[in-house]
Amino acid sequence: GNSVTQMEGPVTLSEEAFLTINCTYTATGYPSLFWYVQYPGEGLQLLLKATKADDKGSNKGFEATYRKETTSFHLEKGSVQVSDSAVYFCALSDRDTGNQFYFGTGTSLTVIP
């Protein structure tokens, strides 16, 4: 079946540090991959996506590359800011299963000045 595994949190970084949040997936078909972000008190917002192997999604300085050979979609940012403090969710949708979404457990990030 389909599933997403992401690294446990919480993660605490100093401002301007490099961020990596690991995400691996299992899918029966050819999924699309997503990173969503949830700020305190809000719903989830799409951060970036990639729909096929070797695609790189990017937004607001965040990047993730769809790696089929390692079934991974790790989120990276070169220099985090305090405003990046949020919970990050990795997700996949698989057209073979009717585009149902599968989410990871979320990784809480706190950036300290």
Place this chain on the structure above:
Amino acid sequence: KAGVTQTPRYLIKTRGQQVTLSCSPISGHRSVSWYQQTPGQGLQFLFEYFSETQRNKGNFPGRFSGRQFSNSRSEMNVSTLELGDSALYLCASSLDIWSKNIQYFGAGTRLSVL
């Protein structure tokens, strides 16, 4: 274009009561999914509706039910509330079930059961 709208934003109920939450998807979107989010369990899939039909259902008891109307608006109902039902309930809409879609989320309804 308006986003996904969930009402109400906050609810306080007592054990044994029932509650109905509402979700209006983005205009033109026909698929609506519901999730329960709790600190301990993360984001758990409740069910998905498309064209007024439930397509997928998560592993929740029958106290949790939902429906979708012809205008794609959706409601979920929880009967005989338990303390453990306290959570943020999120609704997400997407265009359809065939193309490579994005799910767009509402801000959620925070339910507290006392």
